[in-house]
Amino acid sequence: MTLPKTVPRGSNRIKENDKRRIIDETQRKRRQRKVMEMLESDNYHDDPHADLVMSKKAPKFEDSLEQRNVRTKKKERTVDYYQFKYRKNFHQLVDEDRAESEAKQRPSYMDIQAEESQIPPRHFCAVCGFLGQYSCLSCGTRYCSLRCMETHMDTRCLKWAA
């Protein structure tokens, strides 16, 4: 008995891979940056008090009131004063620092950042956390087994592909 010649031999899974959308290097980098931003963020959720309307009559910080009377009263400043006067975001600060360090011939904030490692990176399965030797065709995420791959495909793979 012979197989019909019209159907080539081989795994169905591999054949289907051709149809899959593969995200390119720039998009992968963008994803990575998003992950890093998440790891730097203070909170994941929104401010639970955001919808509250604060009454202006409500006392704010009692302790600051009792403190003040010890000092001279002329220099009483609200929090907004400092926030307004020194409002600068992190990038502005880093840029200023670079200019200043060049003038003073000292290393700057960016200079002291550790360089890339000499040691090759290790790869952990994104699903279960053990060593993952395979990488996803679409997005490059690491996984260790078929089972983890399926979980990955069902959940995170192209979920946030922008």
Next chain:
Amino acid sequence: MGDWEPKSGRTLKRRRSSGGSTKEVAPKPIKAPAFRALVVDNGAYTIKVGFTTEEEPQVVPNCIMKAKSEKKRLFVGKQIEECRDCSGLYFLLPCEKGYITRWEVQKPVWDHVFSRSVCTIDENPVVITQPLFNFKSIQDCMDEVFFEEYEVSSLFRCTPTDLAYLNYAKHNKLTKSDACLVMDSGFSFTHIVPYVRGSKFLRGVRRVNVGGKLLTNHLKDIISYRQYNVMEETYVINQVKEDTGYVCADVKKELAEASKPFGSNSIVKNYVLPDFNVIRRGYIQETKPENPSEVEESYQVLRLNNERFVVPEILFHPSDIGMKSMGIAEAVVKSIMSTPKEHRQSLAKNIIMVGGNCKFPGFKERMYAELRSLLPDAWQLGLFQHADPITYPWKGGSALLRTHDFRNNLVSKQDYEELGSTLIQERFNNFMLDSRQLDQEDETGKHSTEFQYLSKLKSASIFGKQEVSAADSDIQIDSKAVETAALDKEDVGAEEAGQDAEGNKRGKSRNKALEETEVAADVEAESSEEDLTESPSLFPLGCASYL
């Protein structure tokens, strides 16, 4: 140690002349400084605050928190202890990547810290820490807040690594000739700062952008993916990290152990999450081997396996999460190797580890193993970690008061009004910093190559005679080199004349060190004498014509 001798001699003399009555009074100024100071270690996550006369500082969270359950109030710093339900806490943090950017948060927290509920400011000096290379605009604001709003009588700013170094130097009676390396692994980042001859060696400073915050957020992310959605529970997951995390000796072995089934696996732990009703803080559940199925339904249990050690691993290998940066152990080695040769061994012998991340069990052992494998075998390696690495820098505050640099650089309110921010910031930023060091770096680089070249010639004795000293050979062979060298020497001499006795000593020891390197170069060259004839740098046209 030598500094004390003339002083004690003086007191002895005084005793003789004035009689027995002053005997008890005389040793006092040596024992303790005359004044105390309020030391504020302003970390991005916690502020460590207290007077130098106290044993332990108070640790206050440096943030404002909002709870879901109590909509009427905010929790500033220590007030979080009054909060009943800490689930879904929302954090307002004053720092961004370790630098204060949100003054609307920092100011109320400081108001809280310096109020009666924690520690009030009095007429004593205030010492506050700031990260290395703190941005100018931030320093301006700090000056304004402390001098104009809090009206402190005098202020001093330095980095927490300075304090840790001083504390270590005091306890181990180190002199300025002993080099030290401080690794501060905190909430926002890890700084590695080498101290050479009592001052920071700026070219060797490294920063790894991995801190406690990143580890907690990563743990939050993987738990949310694998078990429960805990993305909003930063506060609780941070506790999980503190309670269960550890640094392993060998990841591959540990992973093999973690992959065993539940019964025979020594790593997997069940963590009982707090419900803020009965349980205030979560804990590791004791496993009972006789009936492992007996888990009370009312508790919410988190099962932690490889997460326990894979998360702290990021400190050593940031590439695990795709960061293009070396780990802290590698960065320590890089930092040591960027210093002048003669200090490297001393640096490896005195490594001080501070910061909250050092509290992971097994951290010190792992650090030792990594450094041991990366540094030369013949070097002695000494790691120091205090039992409480978080408050260790704060405790250096009392050591700071003893240094005379502190008294010279302390800025009073009057100084601030007369000199202005820019000048006083220079004082703070140049503390424990050899300002000549940066220029010297370039020079020594230039010279060392020249000297090596000369010493090679010298030892080869092609010219028929051995030179006695490097300076003599300078004159005969390379007049240009002599000119520059002589100029430099004059420069150094002029500077020394202007400096105090200490600076003088420093300059001399530097010269001595240079001579030592020359000697070393000599020895090296002599051992490889035969290769010299083939060296293209010495004989670009081949050596046949000379011989």
